[in-house]
Amino acid sequence: MGLSEGVAWPWPIAVYLFLAGISGGSLVVALAIRFFKGQTETTPLYKAASLISFVTIALGMLCLVLDLTNPLFFWRILVFYNFTSVMSVGVIALCVYIPLTAVLCLYAFEDEIKSIPALSFLLPIINMLKPVRKPCEVTALILAASVCAYTGFLISALIRFPLINTAVLPALFIASGVSAGAAASKMLSVFLFKEDMHSSELKILHGAEWPIMIAEILFICMIAMSLATGNAGAQSAFEAFTAGVWANLFWIGVVGVGFLGPILLNFATGKTFSHSAKAFYLSGFCAISGMMCLRLFILYAGQTYAI
Amino acid sequence: MSENIERRRFLKGIGAASLILGPMGCTSVKDDNEDANKPHYVMVFDQNKCVGCGECKEACNVANNLPDGKSRMLMEHQSGGVEGQACPHCGKEECNCERKFVRVSCQQCKNAPCVSVCPTGAAHKDPKTGIVTMDASKCAGCKYCIGACPYNARFINEETDVADNCDFCLNSKLSKGELPACVQQCKYDALIFGDANDPTSYVNKLLAVKDSVRMKPQFGTEPSLRYIPVVKLGV
Numbered sequence: 001m002g003l004s005e006g007v008a009w010p011w012p013i014a015v016y017l018f019l020a021g022i023s024g025g026s027l028v029v030a031l032a033i034r035f036f037k038g039q040t041e042t043t044p045l046y047k048a049a050s051l052i053s054f055v056t057i058a059l060g061m062l063c064l065v066l067d068l069t070n071p072l073f074f075w076r077i078l079v080f081y082n083f084t085s086v087m088s089v090g091v092i093a094l095c096v097y098i099p100l101t102a103v104l105c106l107y108a109f110e111d112e113i114k115s116i117p118a119l120s121f122l123l124p125i126i127n128m129l130k131p132v133r134k135p136c137e138v139t140a141l142i143l144a145a146s147v148c149a150y151t152g153f154l155i156s157a158l159i160r161f162p163l164i165n166t167a168v169l170p171a172l173f174i175a176s177g178v179s180a181g182a183a184a185s186k187m188l189s190v191f192l193f194k195e196d197m198h199s200s201e202l203k204i205l206h207g208a209e210w211p212i213m214i215a216e217i218l219f220i221c222m223i224a225m226s227l228a229t230g231n232a233g234a235q236s237a238f239e240a241f242t243a244g245v246w247a248n249l250f251w252i253g254v255v256g257v258g259f260l261g262p263i264l265l266n267f268a269t270g271k272t273f274s275h276s277a278k279a280f281y282l283s284g285f286c287a288i289s290g291m292m293c294l295r296l297f298i299l300y301a302g303q304t305y306a307i
Numbered sequence: 308m309s310e311n312i313e314r315r316r317f318l319k320g321i322g323a324a325s326l327i328l329g330p331m332g333c334t335s336v337k338d339d340n341e342d343a344n345k346p347h348y349v350m351v352f353d354q355n356k357c358v359g360c361g362e363c364k365e366a367c368n369v370a371n372n373l374p375d376g377k378s379r380m381l382m383e384h385q386s387g388g389v390e391g392q393a394c395p396h397c398g399k400e401e402c403n404c405e406r407k408f409v410r411v412s413c414q415q416c417k418n419a420p421c422v423s424v425c426p427t428g429a430a431h432k433d434p435k436t437g438i439v440t441m442d443a444s445k446c447a448g449c450k451y452c453i454g455a456c457p458y459n460a461r462f463i464n465e466e467t468d469v470a471d472n473c474d475f476c477l478n479s480k481l482s483k484g485e486l487p488a489c490v491q492q493c494k495y496d497a498l499i500f501g502d503a504n505d506p507t508s509y510v511n512k513l514l515a516v517k518d519s520v521r522m523k524p525q526f527g528t529e530p531s532l533r534y535i536p537v538v539k540l541g542v
Binding site: 001002003004005008009067068069070073074076077079080081082084085086087088091155157158159160161303306307 | 379380383411412420423424425426428429445446448450451453455456457458460461462463468469523526
């Protein structure tokens with residue numbers, strides 16, 4: 001029995017966790033490949049990732065603000081700070097990260113901006129920012145990973161909920177953010193920026209997909225095992241995996257769609273199908289929907305089983 | 308000669324180091340230690356005396372100008388019976404005959420999770436009294452404190468759109484030198500309030516002789532609300 005009714009953080013927060021994860025994940029992937037391969041040109045993957053990271057984090061902020069009891073109070077979070085609060089530290093990171101994603105978009109779309117006369121006012125800004133491109137990208141890479149992790153730290157501070165209050169959550173959110181971010185940016189790079197589906201960059205992504213997925217599965221198993229073998233509170237929270245609507249969401253959404261979907265599409269079908277555009281998009285959507293289900297599951301099942 | 312310079316330098320170094328480290332050492336001490344000169348307000352809920360009349364809730368509503376029907380506390384009705392078995396008092400399967408209640412309200416933790424997670428410092432400890440209270444003008448309504456509270460004792464005030472908690476009527480009563488509204492209202496002496504750091508206070512003497520418990524001590528929050536539980540059914 002308590003004074004608040006329902007869950008403190010409803011679905012818009014799950015959507016925010018999802019969007020922030022995709023935003024950070026796609027930038028991590030694109031920038032890591034850029035540094036790893038020593039690229040200096042703007043690749044389709046870079047374009048797709050910078051666009052996704054900016055749009056999704058902007059939408060995520062919208063979710064966050066609309067979930068406040070009074071959205072007009074959002075300025076208070078920007079004015080007052082408390083450094084023992086994960087949220088406050090995250091706000092500082094986001095205040096740097098969001099403008100940086102916009103700057104990366106400017107770098108990525110320089111040619112497109114040049115061709116649109118209405119946007120020519122941006123050109124002097126782009127020229128001004130060009131000398132600091134490398135430091136901007138390095139900072140963006142660090143902050144992108146931090147934003148992914150931050151969404152995990154943010155909710156793992158809720159000590160009342162054993163499923164949420166685990167040390168592994170930030171790692172799980174980084175892994176699932178990177179896998180969904182990679183899926184989103186590779187689909188957009190092929191769909192919008194005419195990247196070849198079998199280019200060397202996308203090959204790297206394909207190869208990285210499976211180790212990341214294994215890491216995700218491992219992290220989820222770690223959470224489940226720590227609950228199953230934990231104290232009474234943890235054991236009652238383990239029910240989240242075995243009974244009720246959230247268990248269905250977990251087994252169908254996270255495991256079925258998110259993990260088995262891409263595995264079956266890639267390994268259980270013939271070579272012609274698994275290399276086709278259909279399989280490419282389908283498995284991408286599976287990865288992204290699986291991640292959304294994971295965020296929903298963690299947030300709702302987590303808040304359902306309180307100590 | 309060179310030995311002398313070495314010694315001089317050594318003495319200078321000692322002097323400089325002590326100048327720097329001395330004040331640092333002095334300032335960092337006693338930061339977290341409990342200061343006995345400061346009050347530590349505690350409330351004791353005596354389950355043996357509470358009859359569940361609910362007048363404390365009404366008094367809370369009036370004293371703190373809360374929306375209709377809302378108060379900063381709840382009374383949880385506990386039935387001692389085992390589900391599916393007949394009540395030991397009246398013999399019925401389902402009854403409300405046992406008057407056993409628990410006060411649900413802010414536990415006024417010494418180590419308050421709501422204060423540490425609040426991104427704006429709206430949920431804070433009043434510096435003078437150490438009471439966990441709200442600065443409504445800073446609260447952004449993010450509900451982080453509500454999720455972080457291990458006791459589910461915080462809520463959104465629908466009128467002000469900001470988070471709210473029981474702060475022992477800090478601004479409505481304590482500041483005027485009165486007792487919290489619920490304590491004043493209770494006819495059965497089920498609520499006792501006072502300063503535990505004051506050796507002469509009634510609450511201090513009571514806690515010295517009575518066994519009391521704190522809710523969910525495993526969280527390490529060190530609540531200031533104490534409960535004197537009913538330990539056994541009648542003879």
